[in-house]
Amino acid sequence: MDRHEATQQQWHTLEQEKAVEQSATDAAAGLTTQEAEKRLQQHGLNKLPEKKAESKLIRFLKHFNDVLIYVLLVAAIITAVLGHYTDTLVIIIVAIVNASIGYFQEAKAEDALKSIQALLSPQAQIIRDNKRIEVDATHITIGDIVLLNAGDKVPADLRLLSADHLKIEESALTGEAEAAEKTTEALAADTGLGDRRNMAFTSTTVSAGSGKGVVVAIGKDTEIGKINQMMREVEQLKTPLLQQTEQFGKTVSVFILLTAGATYLFGHFLRDYDQETLLMSIIGLAVAAIPEGLPAILSIILAIGVRRMARQKAIVRNLPSVETLGAVSVICSDKTGTLTKNEMTVQQVAVKDVEYNISGIGYAPDGDISKQDQKVNVADEPLLQQLITCFYVCNDATLDKDEKEGWVAKGDPTENALVTLAHKAGENIVRNKPERKATLPFSSDYKYMATSADTSNGPVIYIKGAPDRLLDMATREAGTNGEQDFDRSYWEQQITQLANQGLRVIGAAYKKTDQLTDRLEHEDIEKDIVFLGLAGIIDPPRDEAIASIQSCHEAGITVKMITGDHADTAKAIGKQMGIGDGEKIMVGKTLQNMDDAALQKAAQEYDVFARTSPEHKLRLVNALQASNIICAMTGDGVNDAPALKQANVGIAMGIKGTEVTKEASEMVLADDNFSTIVEAVKEGRRIYDNLKKTILFILPTNGAESFLIIASILFGTVMPLLPVQILWVNMVTSLTVSLALAFEPMEPDAMKRPPRPVREPLLNGYFAWRILFVSVLIGGGTLWLCTRLHAANVDEATVRTITVQTIVIAQLFHLFNCRSIGRSAFSQQFFSNRAIYVVAAVLFVLQACVTYIPFMNQVFDTVPLSLDQWKYPVYLGLATFIIVEVEKAIAVRVRSKNSKVKI
Template sequence: MDKNQEQPVEAWHTLALNDVVGKLETDIADGLSEEAASQRLKEYGPNELPSKKKESKIIRFLKYFHDILIYVLLVAAAITAFLGHYTDTIVIAIVAVVNACIGYFQESKALEALESIKGMLSLKAKVIRSSSTVETDARDVTLGDVVVLDPGDKVPADLRLVKANNLKIEESPLTGESESAEKGLDTLAEDTPLGDRANMAFTGTTVSSGRGRGIVVGIGGNTELGKINRMMSEVEDLTTPLLRQTAKFGKTIAVFTILVAAATFAFGFFLRDYDPDELLMSVIGLAVAAIPEGLPAILSIILAIGVQNMAKRNAIIRNLPSVETLGSVSVICSDKTGTLTRNEMTVQRAVVRDATYTISGIGYSPEGEICRDEKPVDVNQSEPVLKQLLQCFYLCNDASVSKNENGEWSVKGAPTEGALITAYQKASLPDDNIERKATIPFDSEYKYMATLVEQDDSHVILIKGAPDRLLAMAEKEKRDDGEKEFDSKFWEEKISELASNGQRVIGAAYKKVDKSVSDIDHSDIEQGVVFLGLAGIIDPPRDEAVKAIRSCKEAGITVKMITGDHADTAKSIGKEMGIGDGSKVIQGKDLQVIEDDELKKAVTEYDVFARTSPEHKLRLVEALQANNIICAMTGDGVNDAPALKKADVGIAMGIKGTDVTKDASEMVLADDNFRTIADAVEEGRRIYDNLKKTILFTLPTNGAESLLIIASVLFGTMMPLTPIQILWVNMVTSVTVSLALAFEAIEKNAMKRPPRDPDEPLLTGYFIWRILFVSVLIGGGTLYLSVYLEGAGVSEEEVRTITLQTIVISQVFHLLNCRSIRGNAFSDDFFSNKVIFVVAALLFVLQFSITYVPFMNNVFGTAQLEVEQWRYPYYLGIAVFFVVEIEKAIMRAIDRRRK
């Protein structure tokens, strides 16, 4: 947009239609000519949101070298090149490049997944060009175009309406209001809030009913949606707990490595008679040994596997570290409609003067029973008043319900009206093909809809609408024994009863008129109205969401519901789902005036937030984070985007979410289902546990190698491993057995324990002890073996080959210890992770190759071993396994005593 002419900026809702037409030089009837539209497209650019400049592939690839551990490796490569050890240089460089490639390709997969979602949202628009209605791509809509709006259409740009026939637009993506906004043409005051601008239609919203036309007054970045997109840049990106921890961990390892290497070089140079070049290569070996250069690759692979697992469970992750962040979430803030509930309105109660009926079944499928006193009834034979009530709801209705090609039932039109049609179909009433002769459309001023039909050789006006409006009109009520005097108090109590249960209440009434009447208006129903009854409608909770909330509670995660619904509805739904206590709720009007310090307390005290706007979500996120709480926030509307970006994990709706919301999020729900969030949290905990196990497995290798080299320098013995052999050990264990831990199943108690502290370091006190313990166990045992073999006259190449095999095989046995940090290796699920046995077999093939393939003997300086020489690595490996299992058993006993 920067290269195009600036769009005119006006308070379009304040202007008369003639002024709008004049300023934009268009015509309401004929629209723009094709030539004028083409010229304006060149002037103002396409109708699309400005997108951030994408990083080049080269820059994205090079970013994976921006790690302090990789820097140390590259310095080591430069020194080996300077010393003429080019093979070592090449191998070190290959290790660094492989790490970068793994991270780059995993990120690319995530980006491709998001782009595939965007591709599903292609948008068309109907515009009037040169007096003809044509369909065009939304990006080709331009200023001054006249857009035609029909039910189900997405508004392609910001419009000033010029026609509005019972037009209602669902604006929740922009305003957060769950009810469709009714539209008109009257000019409005300049300070009219966005949600009340009835003469405007905004891009990204959807026509729910009626028809209209509008002149395009804003496209692309100049729309209301575009303005919010620009606001996104003001919200700072957060670093995930895992990235903070690994960055700190990497710096600690790097500093420690440099200090130890410098001290070792100084000791060897001044106190031992080493050749400087040989000593420098030994110190480089120490640096390479101490640095877990395979860890970044392992981390990327573990996270990538998590991403793939989540995608199978309908959660699309946009950046890898967010996978793990989900495991530390302690509060999930969720929308109600469509996420916790089905977003399918359902009639659950029907009330007439002499009975209350329950209606089973959910959604728009006509499957369910109608019961009175818990017994099914035949509406057509034994319930005449209920039959008349349901017929009124069915005939006085503009929606339609049908089964789509996937076999799913859906509504076209208002969801509430769809629910009333489904209730009628559940009654299995005969289709009498009753013709509607005239209709008064729903009007917000009158709050009802009326239809004139012919029934039983007479004309009847059927009325459906807000109960309070119908109660004010009614003079009589229909009972089983005929029309009687209207009992206003009875019906007011019934309305309150339904509303207190979180149900939306719709009333029905009728009036008989002369058969000569063929048209009706509001004056025809000012008197003589007979009240029929009420319907209680609810958006039912998802069964799987209720179970997921229960699982979250067991895992120490608090679920908070944020909805635009009324407080009573929110409390009722919340209690039914296990959120809140059914009595405490805080409303948006209270959030508007509450101070930040008070909000910090309120956000921990309340779990249900009603009548909220998306703007309130950002304050709630900030209040939670001020309490040092890791939180996830869901959203679908454009106004939700800043809150999603601010949250530790922003979760966008894949079905009803906007592009802006998805771009601001870390995770996209393909099914808009809360159950998927709980599944993702579970996967996040599994990933973090497996990451910790991998560290617990990997670092003893580095520790053992470092111990070998330091001890060799201190005692003035032969270097047991060369730098290139150390790299081989580190990488071969990384790409084989280390990777196997990524496939470990979730720990049995993972969703029974509270979320971990985000400030908890990667290496706890116990982890440091265990790593040192196993490092000394493997390193000390290998050093003793190396000295023993050297004293027995074994050649230098054979000693190094046996040393290399000893460390690798000991790690294979130690892998079995690491499948559970504290648990018994011989548990019931010993064979559950088949990958371990596959990669162990692959590792043995690689180790056989480095020992017996002549080319690899030359490159890595290894020798071919006799069969009996293999016993040494296995003796030590078995010893390591049993000693660590004994240590774990002791720790379990200590844990039990502490409890």
Template sequence: MADKKWFTLSHEEVERELETSKQTGLNSEAVDKRKEEYGLNKLPEDEQTPEWVKFLKQFNDILIYILLAAAVVTFFLGQYIDTAVILLVAVVNGVIGYVQESKAEKALEGIKNMLSLEAMVLRGEQKAEVDSIEIVPGDIVILNSGDKVPADLRLFEEHKLKVEESPLTGESTSVEKQTDKLDEDTPLGDRTNMVFSGTTVSSGKARGIVVETGESTEIGQINRSMNEVEEIKTPLLKQTDKFGKTISVVILVLAVLLFIAGLLIHDYEWGELLLSVISLTVASIPEGLPAILTIILALGVQSMADKHAIMRTLPSVETLGAVTVICSDKTGTLTKNEMTVQSVVTREKAYTVTGLGYEPEGKILDEKEKAVDVAEENDLKELLTAAKTVNEADIYKKGDQWEVSGDPTEGCLITLAEKSNVDIETLAIQSKIPFDSEYKYMAGLVEESNLKKIYIKGAPDRLFDMAGLGSEERAYWEEKMSERSKKGERVLAVGLKEVSEATDRIGHDDVQSGITLLGLTGIIDPPREEVIEAIKVCKEAGIQVKMITGDHKETALAIARELGITDQDKVTEGRELDELSEEEIRSLVEEVDVFARTSPQNKLQLVGALQNNGHVSAMTGDGVNDAPALKRADIGVAMGIKGTEVAKEASEMVLADDDFSTIVNAVREGRRVYDNLKKTILFILPTNGAEALLVMAALMLGIEMPLTPVQILYVNMITAVTIALALAFEPLEKGTMSKPPRDPDERLLSPYYVFRIIFVSVLIGGAIMWINQGLLAGYDSQHLNTITLHSLVFAQLFHLFNVRNERHFSLNDQFFDNKAAFLVSGLLIVFQLLVTYVPFLSNALGLYPIELNYWVYPVLVGLGVFVIVEIEKFITHKVLKKIKVRE
């Protein structure tokens, strides 16, 4: 039944359609039958992945497969120490991945927690409180203030009903409900004859017919949308997958060719040859790379957490650096979700009001922007007294936050009165007319200085009629109302009527005429002050910002202009999107920056269209209605303070301070992390390249292996988890936030990176081979292996300082900025001394405790690499600069 538009039917038609009775409800037999037909009123359980499966998934990488295959072969060849070390490396990588990248999906659980536990229903003419899961279509549900709505209901009776729907629709104020049927194209936020599962009754009472339960409700459809949303792989994961497959193919082809060449050319014994080929395989695999990438991402997560951006998955950190468009919800994200009076208009004057939110800090200013003495402004003082007196809300401080108890619109009027420079009295109400959506006003009878009067506030059009304005006066007030509305403000009118001293009760008839209009108040959910600068920074960084909200288009456009999101008049509503094809939406989303009155499905369509256009999208939001789009986006960003648990669990990032500008800091950090990841790859791979060249040269020349598999693994891991780690702390390079986002499809290794990796690999491998076969010819294998191992390590130690600055001279004014580089360099030297001179460590690795003079060779190799690479960088920079000038 989920496709049926119940809001287009009268409640009598709904009653007939569902074969129920508004007076008696369903009998027990009908309830049982419908339970069988429709099932229980709950969302389907999501199958949980066992923890051991999550752990095993960490090994689902082609490079790890090759490593494990090498472990199996060494085991059958009796090389048990090699087997143990290889397996240990694989397990360490798996544990790090499991701990840091656990992706338990809790979003559906968060939705379930929103559902009502119990509900009051009418069954067999008797009221009964039942578990919400027992409710079926056709049940008559009775709602009172504070109740959580248990299912989707079509209302047939209501009394001053207001429902808080912001988690579902994005509306910033409670929605007034009614019972008449609506047009077929009415968007979700305007379906005022319906109430939806998971929303809350803020005031009033009502009765309604259950029309949808469980997965068929609006929340259920969001739940289903989230299940159907395809998980988007981050740019880094796509790149590393491709990178891993390429390296794997190269390694396997090379290993097979060398095995064949070894048998044909040098007539090696096949077991010895196989062990040598395994050495080549282990040397070529950057097994330390997954661990160090994970650690760098984890450090990025910690850095972002310190800046109030909580990342829920590691790869999302670098994805932020590639974001090209941020799709932002309005309420609570770009705005404070705190109604604020920004303007007051009386018969003769206009005032502006400073201060935002419910905090009673601010001033009332005149047209010259001078603070007003309210005691001298009779109309203004009377208006403030009326607004504060005829009011059922209150404001209070909770921790550092000011909050409202009651209707947000009424709460902001209390705040307005508190901003007066004189105390505004709350007069005792002797009789009142409560707010009624049919009349659209509320009034109270008060007595002041032996004078009785009625204060009234409500919709301007209603009060204009009650005041009996002349055409000229009405034109004045309507012009003022129009000015405020065009600025996205919600306008309320305030008036009074003097009555006789004998009056002690009032009714609607008492206020239908004779009202004196005191003035208008312009109310808005104000934009966050810091967001304007954040959006400016986004645009400088080549990142588009689009507003996608459930609010009205006038309000959305006014806020978007104030924030600098758009300077156009273009706004597209959800109902317009519903009529467009996929191709038309893809074209429209590039032209329009503001989308209003959108449904959850519209948000999903827009994010999908942007992704189909090649964008890397971030979607911000705080409500349940945002959850599917948050999950679909490349980066879902939820509000930490005012966001629902559903939104948080569907996101990759949670803003702990609900500050849009935190996203900009996160993007900055994402770009830094990605740059440092690339530098890490540029640093690590020459080690593998040099090791592979040494093994290949030994095989082709028929000489003894310069390193054993265990020694190779040691070099790879020790350089990855010590000196490579220093690159994680490199600061953001200047000008990075002035560049456009990187292409998400760009190769992880640019042509220059490939050249540099090959160049440094040959440089290190060639230097070590020259020392081994020239200067140290005739030494035993333990001597050679030890010097080779230290030469590789020292070459990487010096190469670290080359990599810190990709194309510029390393010995610059920022040389000492990264203290971690010097700390880990010292640690590495300590490790090298330990594995050389502590007997049980040197024996395990097969090393010889070399004499002091032999340390000259590793130091010379390292120093030579540093100097030659710096020369190469200088030449490359000059050449590329010339090419750029010619272009």
């Protein structure tokens, strides 16, 4: 069988003998060395393919791939041809600075694939030439016989040939918190990945028992390899902001080229400018219209958001993702370890006619045992004490307190929960634990575990296991007055009641013996046992996650649970958390058979998905995105990685998440707290609002400068600004004054409004009007001022210097207008954002430098101004502020009368 055929084969459907035959191997002796070498040559090494890394130079040059930068570079070439080398140098420096900021802020890479490589087992125990040997896992091939023991990492995908109490921890791959109990029987063809009990998958860990299996898939053909391939095939989506800014850049570029071309033709044929002067004016127009500082200021604002979110335990690995969180309308969340603690917890126990509730979650023994809302003393409840003692003695887990890590449970998750219950019951049970004499390990065939112990009431065999199995074995039950007739129907009702709450039910029983033995056999306990009671165990939801989901709903965000766990558990957990109605659920088996159109509808209709595979999660994310829904995906296991990479925002758990998941994500929660996502969404919405305020502030600078140049050419007057002066104005307003808007607090209604539409343009109708209005206001006012100064015979250098100061100071006053888009500048605390006053001071220093320092006078063609000449910029700036505030008040009234006007 070649590698392709091996991959296509459904190995879980084959009997062991048939699997060995199909693999062309020997279950006892394994492959011969010669045959193994031949297959290694044929199939290749057992490792994942590596992608060739992109050079740093190429990654840097990609940041020049922007239409606005192209226009700037063309302007630089023309100025160089005309001999204006200072202008050329300044333009090139601006382009390089923008590219450098983008390059150094770029955090996304293909490290996820390297992390998957690290998951593979380095060594493996195999049988070759009828000998047990240890080999490098990369040299395992199809047909090798692999031996598994507790603590081993599975080196390849195996069809199990034997399983002796074998349990494998597969949560990172399947999403199940409980270790999977392995068997060897053949399974149905439609058995989901999480239910393939006769298979062992690479990267998973043996938690108990031992086993043997034949290698049926290696490298890229393993389940982990398929995840690796899915991640390679995932197309990196541009964030909504990048899509908006890209479209915005194209629109601005077309506008600049058309305007510059029309203006050039007008100046060439209808005015008497010489060719060099006209070309420099057109270059000045192009440079004026380009918001070249915008990419840099966007990166800086996003970086500030990253730092703020880091303080809130959300580590952002990709800058634009900060803002994307504010646009998310669906959060797809894994259950285990994300919405829940991934720490099994006993929540209810039941003995005859009495039910108890246990508070506290996780493995820390903090909590009380109560009945009818009253705390009980376990010493006063003999049946309860006996039940907990049974669970504690018939148990291989341990619970210890570590100075650094706190309470640490070691063992099977279910047994960890039962040990924690014993510690909650009090020191008396822990201290007086009966000594175990013999143990019969849990067997998937018998579905129970038994231990013999020497108790104060004589030798006893304690039994815990699947309740239906214990019910079949029981002939008596423990009651308040001692042993009594067995009421099976009562216990079946109790089991159903607990199971309907999504609890995993464990039964307990005992059998008295005449003497202790060093060895137990199933025949010793298969009948005449006394049934004690039940424990209901669950991986509990996080309390803070429930509140966060409610906050998401208020913000118009839908939360969907996508888990590999069982349907009943998923429904129960979902209902507790406010996800779904506790009834409507879709399982992976149904999802698997849906075409893309049907899945697209189901992805929006259902909120809870169970028994899902990595492929299912990826398809669900794709289906939501096909409906133009911006979605985030949270998770902590390897099985979540492809979906995290595909999602608009992938969110990984920082504590319990695998390295693969972290590297595939855009954001990592350092505290594994779902509520941190809500804080991140708040920050994302705040950032987007502030980005729009920044654009509303910056673009009128470009508009005013463009207006000045176009008007000058139309009227045939002297150019009011040189290209190098325009660059100075653009950069100084972008990198100082506008930076203050990044620190504006969140708008009061930010988390009460629905997410913005995915196709919402960066500039809506009102924004376009406002930018045009302020551009004409500042540009027209400055042009009027220039005309008055020329009429007063002020020299050209002084007029240009006053023009530079007028545009900058008018923008400074306009900054206060932009603190709130649709409300008055006085509707919030005027001094709530101290950054405004800091940058204003920095701006005045810079403007003083460009006006009074000789070196800067020479570079920017400015001259010193008298104190009296500063009144012109201040008066125009104050007038701008007042007029824009009046315009905003009128716009608010229009909006209240016509809800279609969006501000």
